[in-house]
Amino acid sequence: MICRDDRRREAVRQKPGLNGLDYIEVEEIVVGDKKQPLLRVYLLGKFQGVVNKENVRIDGGVRVKGLVATHVKPVRGSRKDEDDVLEITVNQWGDFSTYTLHVVKGDEYNRPGTEPLPGFDPLYAKVDFVFRGAAPTSPVCASIQEARALREEPEINYLAKDYASFRQLIFDRLATIAPAWQERHAPDLGLMLVEVLAYIGDQLSYYQDAVATEAYLHTARQRISVRRHLRLIDYALHDGCNARAWVCIETADDMPLWPGEVYFVSDTNQTMTGRNVVMSGRDMDEVPSNQYEVFEPIEDRPIHLYTAHNCINFYTWDHRVCSLPAGATSATLRDEDKGGERALKQLRAGDVLILEEVKGPRTGHMADADPQHRHAVRLAKVTPGCDELHAQPVVHIEWDREDALRFPLVISAIGDAPCCELINDVTVARGNVVLVDHGRTVTEQEAWIVPAQNEPTACEGEGQPADTAVQAAPFHPVLTHGPVTQAVPFPDTGTIARHQARVIDQIIRDLRLRVVEIWRAVQQRKQEADERNVAGLSVGEMATLTAIFDEELLADLNIRSGSEATTHATKTLKKLLLREGRLLLPSSSRQSVSSGRSVFAHKMQRLFALRERAYSGYCLTERDAQEVGALFDPQYSEWLKPNNPLLYGSAQHAIPQDVNGSTRGAIRKDISAALPSLTIKEEHEGKDQDGKEWRPRRDLLNSRREDRHVVVEVDDREVAHVRFGNGDLGRRVEPGVAMKATYRIGNGTRGNVVAEAISHLVYRSATVSGSSVLRVRNPFRAQGGSDPESIATAKLKAPASLRSHLERAVAAEDYARLAERNPKVQRAAAELRWAQGWYEVRVFIDPLHGLVLEDGLRDELTRSLHAYRRIGHEVVVLPARYVPLEIALTVTLHPHQLRDHVREELRAVLGNGVLPHGRKGFFHPDLLTFGESIYLSRLVAVAQAVPGVRNIEVTQFQRVGLSSDKGIREGVLPVGLFEIARLDNDPNSPEFGTLAMTLEGGR
Incomplete structure (x- = not known):
């Protein structure tokens, strides 16, 4: 009999004068030079009697039998609650089988008997034990007798998989066990039961086939199943990505826009022609939803529109026929003075400008402007200025090298004959630029209520029911609308972190510049002062030094201000720069200040630590930015805050663009980083609960048990299923909680609208009044929209991705x-x-x-x-290790060819520059790389293709400084694995390679 509860054991413990055997531990002891087993028998409480070796009997064993106790020693527990132990020595080791130890009365020959020893409960006068762990065994088949004893089953057709085959299978079975039943009419109850069972079997068979099909990657057909299989090999099956675009807004008055109240729509099919630029939500109800695409501002901060930013002209400083060359990173804008205030006073670093050609450079007509000559830049520096010659206010702007112009932009030009008039303002700058992406925000009309379920009631013991736990029932809600917008987060945290590290370098340079400027100012005052005046520090300068360094350090160098100023202020400041200025260099590191004990050293050590963290890709928080501002200057806090547009990166990285059709030079969003635009908020009595928002993640493997993270899985019908955490990976939903989902719909290539398609601003309110918006347009086509990756493509690419992606x-x-x-x-x-x-x-x-x-x-x-x-x-x-070359050619020309023309052409095709038609010279750096040897035949072929060349003879083909004709004899100059050939043919730097040519013939 096997029982779960053993109350008798506790009763034996509590009854005085009664004891029993609890369990046995087997140990090994050495007696003399022999190892013997020792049995430690634990009792049920304190034992008052005596147990000798004749009171111990050991039964059992397969190969080793007849075990005898040679010695018994009682061990009393030292504590009141500690059980007594009997240490029993046995004559030999047993085998792997189970033995039973009995405590019995001895017989007349002092041998163990069969009756339990007095003082021991009969049920606990014996205990089972083993000497060793279970021995390894091999599987064996059942014996022939057992096989024959098995009941023979009738043959069953295991190929039956559908309704008809299951029906026939049941009929065949009934024919063997109930041969008298022959009824086959439809009203018969037996026939009805057969068909019901066949139907259920058909459903179960289909379920088994579906499970087996979705269990393996190569057979799975459901998108969610394939997605989960691919996640096991670290491949992310993406669900597409939405498109982004720059939108320019022209306004009649300065005004703000709140991103949550407006959105933009495209009019690709011209269905809204004749309607106002500004529309209301009620107006949009009259337009079919399949005739337009919705774009919403990406950033949540307010959008400020200024009339002066509608169209800004460039300033050419009285020059004519001007242009911005390719690669330009700065320009000067014309400003205006309006009532003592500058028109462009609100233009700030971090704003985006669109440089756009608005006139044809040859005709001056707007219709002749090249729509491809448009370029977006994010301003990195804005400096107001003035042309003193004409008292003309100007603004000098600079942008990042990543936003450098990829083509020249004409600012002013001379038109075609016969007028040949000067055409100004061919290219202008446009402000009031907003970054938008494809997708419309919707909210589920009804809140989700997490269902609750009670755990099955269990009993801990007789009369002891367990508490009933109420937990959330399986909860997998589905979003009503679709397709859900998949968007790459903007701004990217890695980009912000990288720019924050650069800002910290700029802060270090700015700190050093402040100290140097104070030193120069004091030095200048010292030169202008006479012997009666003291060239000391002003109160403001002293405050600046105190904010950078600390009072103790300045006092140690005897640096003071006002009446206490020293005549040696210049020397002390120079000493300060020599002593502590080494820390005010961007090349310094945290290790360089590890030995410093001053407050300034600790401040710089913290600053360097934050820089290293940012360079490692971790975005500094607003709290970190405030800490830097408290250490040095509050304005540094504004520089480092994550919401500073200067940290968002270049304008070219905000929208994916193809450069000349080349995928290598393309700036692309990482589609695998796209996440559903979804926010789930918990509600209580219809109100949102602050801080209780659920955010989407690609998976929950990195989610902690308290993280409110969800996974959105899109099936083959573009229906989004929401999956919550299980309490270990991600937070588990609580039963009875109301949740409201807000998300965006609109995804894929539908958002890649053409330029000038986005033409209307829509307010979400029912009516619109007081809007000053005159025009809405997107100068560039929307880009980045991608459709979901197909299952076939993912199955093809996933296995190879394991070998192609280095971690x-x-x-x-x-x-x-x-x-x-x-x-x-x-x-x-x-x-x-x-x-x-x-x-x-x-x-x-x-x-x-x-x-x-x-x-x-x-x-x-x-x-x-x-x-x-x-x-x-x-x-x-x-x-790279560059290998300069020396090459000498003797070139024979055809008659009537001009030597100078041919010489210049040969220098161009064999040089390291770019030819007029975009081709690159033979030794251009982008055409040569590591380990690429220079073959003489290719060099001669390129030179021979120049018009006018009749014959070429190579007289020198070697490395610089190594005189050898081996290259000419073998026809190749070998280059090592870490070397790159180089030939600049620069007379100022002959050590970088030379090309000598002797021309014969021609004229």
């Missing part, structure tokens, strides 16, 4: 491939070298569009590779 750098080649991910790197090569205690990874870089490895790119690569490096590897980024 760690182990070998030298891994470092090179990771460095090539940077768009500024053309090629990279790496090698491992032992550096007396660790390995040094030398990564050689071939920059794109140049030969010089800039310090900024070097630092960026070093930091990015540090995140992938192997422990024990030190990464060192170095420029």
Whole structure:
């Protein structure tokens, strides 16, 4: 008999004079030179009697039997609640079977008997135990007798999978067990039961087939199943992405726009022609929803519109026929003085301007303007100025190199003959630019109520019912509308972190500049002062130094202001710069101030720590920004706040764009980072609960149990299913809670509308009054919209993605491939070298569009590779090893060819520049990379193709400084794995390669 509760055990413990055996532990002891087993028998409480070896009998065993106790020793528990123990020594070890130890009375021959020893409960006078763990056994088949004893079953057709086959299978079975039943009429009850069972079997069979089909990646057909399978191999099946666009707004008066109250619509099909630019939600109800696409502002902060920013002209400083060249990163705008205030006073760093060609440079007509000559830039610096010659207010603007012009923009030009008139303002700048993305915000009409369920009632014991737990029932709500908008978060936290690190470098330079300016001002005052005056520090200068350093440090250097100013202020400030100025350099690090004990050293150490954190990709919070402002200057806090538009990155990165059709030079959003635009808020009595918002994540593997995260899975019908956490990975929903979902709909390539398609501003309110908006337009086409990835494509790409995507750098080649991910790197090569205690990874870089490895790119690569490096590897980024060449040619020309013309053409095609038609010279840096040897045949073929060349003879083909004709004899100049050939043919730098040509013939 097996019982779950054992109350008798506790009763034996409590009854005085009664005891029993609880359990046995087997130990090993050494007696002399022999190892023997020791049985530690634990009793039920304190034992008052005596147990000798003749009172112990051990039964059982398969191969080893007849075990005998040789010695019994009682061990009393030291504490009142500690049970007594009997230590019993046995004559030999047992086998792997189960033995039973009995406590019995001895017989007349002092041998163990069969009756329980007095003082022991009969049920607890024995206990089972084993000497060793279970022995390894191999599976064996049942014996022949057992097999014969099995009841023979009739043959069953296991291929039956549908209704008809199951029906026939049941008929065949009934024919063997109930042969008398022959009824086959439809009203028969037996026939009805057979068909019901066949129907249920058909449904179960279909369910089994569906489960088996979705259990494997190569057979799964449901999108959600494939998505989960691919997640196991770290491949993200994306559900598409929405499009983004820049929208320009022209207004008659200065006015604000609140993003939550307005949205923009496209009119691609011209269904809203003749309607006002500004419309209301009621007006949009009259337009079919399939005739337009909705775009909403990405940022939540208020949008301020200014009339002066509608159209801004460039200032040319009295020059004529001007243009902004390709690669330009600055310009000057014409400002106006209106009633003592500047018209462009609200133009600030972080704003986006659209540089647009509005007139044809040859005709001056607006219809002849090239719509491709439009470029978006995010201002990095805005400096008001004035042209003193004409008392003309101007504004000098600068933008990031990532926003550099990709084509020249004409500002003023001379028109066609016969008028040949000057055409001004060919290109203008437009402000009031808003970044929008595709998608319309909707809210579920009814709140979701999390269903509750009671756990099955259980009993902890007799008369002890367990508490009933109320938990949430399975809750998988579905969004009513679709398709759900999938959007890449903007601004990207990695981009913000990278720019925050640059801002900290700028803060360090600004701090040093302030100290240097104070030193120069004091030095200037000292030169202008006479012997009776003292050139000391002003109160403001002293306050600036105190904010940067600390009073103790300044007092230690005897730096004071006012009447206490010292005549040696210049020397003390110079000493301050020499002593502490080394910390005010962007090249400094946290290790360089680790030995400093001053308050200033601790402040800089904290600043360097924040910079390292930002460079590692972690976005600094608003609290971190306030800390920097408290340490030095409150304005630095505004520089570092994550909502500062200066930290959002370039305007070109905000919208994906193809550059000349090249995918390598394209700026693309990472579609795999797109998340559903969904917010779920908990409600109580119809009101939102602050702080109780659920946000979407791609999965819940990194979610903690208190995180309100959800996963949105889109099926094959574009229906979104919401999945919550289970209490371990993500927070579990609480039963009875009301939830309201707000999300956006609109996704994929439908949002890639053409330029000038977005033409209307819509207020969500029923009526509109007092709007000053004159025009709405998108100068560029909307881009970035992508349809969901198909299941077939994902199954094809997923297995290869495991080998194509590097997550760690182990070998030298891994470092090179990771460095090539940077768009500024053309090629990279790496090698491992032992550096007396660790390995040094030398990564050689071939920059794109140049030969010089800039310090900024070097630092960026070093930091990015540090995140992938192997422990024990030190990464060192170095420029490529360039191999300068010396080449001499003797060129024979055809008669009547001009030597100078042919010489210039040969220098161009064999040079390192760009030819007039966009072709690159033979030695252009972008055409040569690591390990590419220079073949003589290719060089001769390129030169021979120049018009007028009759014959070419190579007289010198070698490395600079190595006189050898081996290259001419073998027809190739070999280049090492970490070397790049170079020939600049610059007379000022002959060490970078020379090309000598001797021309014969011609004229």
